[in-house]
Amino acid sequence: MERMNEQPAGGGVAWTLSALAVAAVLATVLLPAMPQPAGYLDFADKRGLLGVPNFWDVISNLPLLLVGAWGARVVARGDARTFVRPEEKWPYAFCFGAVALAGIGSSYFHLAPDADRLMWDRLPIALGFMALLSAAISERVSLRAGLQALAPLLIAGTASVLYWRWSVLRGAENILPYAMVQFGALAAIVVLAGLRSRYTRGADLFVVAGIYAAAKITEVLDHPIYALGGILSGHTLKHLLAAVAVGWLVRTLQRRAPLNPSDACR
Helix, strand or coil: CHHHHECCCHHHHHHHHHHHHHHHHHHHHHCCCCCCCCCCCCCCCCCCECCECCHHHHHCCHHHHHHHHHHHHHHHHCCCCCCCCHHHHHHHHHHHHHHHHHHHHHHHHHHCCCHHHHHHHHHHHHHHHHHHHHHHHHHHCEHHHHHHHHHHHHHHHHHHHHHHHHHHHCCCCCCHHHHHHHHHHHHHHHHHHCCCCCECCCCHHHHHHHHHHHHHHHHHCHHHHHHCCCCCCHHHHHHHHHHHHHHHHHHHHHHCCECCHHHHHC
């Protein structure tokens, strides 16, 4: 059974990911501090509705809460076709739980955007990425390695956000560790998506990453998108596209099956 969990070239990938982690730590220590981009908290759509300030940036987080709850339900009810080993559920459980919390945290933040509230937006995002990275390692490199990495990855994600908040309080803001957690994890997930998964629909991970990348692009284009017609802002679209990405991941879990059909019977 354990042989099933080890993928060809898994050792090389594990070493590569370890080297990237070390490089990220060194970069955080050696590179100059990177403050948050100026004007980040100046979101384009400030319209209120029904007594809710910044209504569309707030309400667009509801799909994240719903899709996170949906994913958690799928994980809880998953059978041997979805998860050959019950312990494979843990990374996804943390991932979807973090997505649901991100929906709540981001809504809280957008009600009155400031650095204090932003921490509760970023913390679940970091945890979600770390958990998904653990799942990708489990399914494409080694189940044991992926599960063993889950706790350290979650700690690293939490530390990156707490470090950013601490740097703000001391007057020398440095967003670099958090940026490395989010974009580094996304890059690692894309690399892992190119490896053979133990399940069908392995390429769907590319789709999930692509949709999320589109979400980040709309976030950067927040003001230009809103200026096109004043209907929705880029940041609102970012929330909606992020929910679509997570929804695609949930549907992948629902539809996939072990590549070796006999595994589902064990």
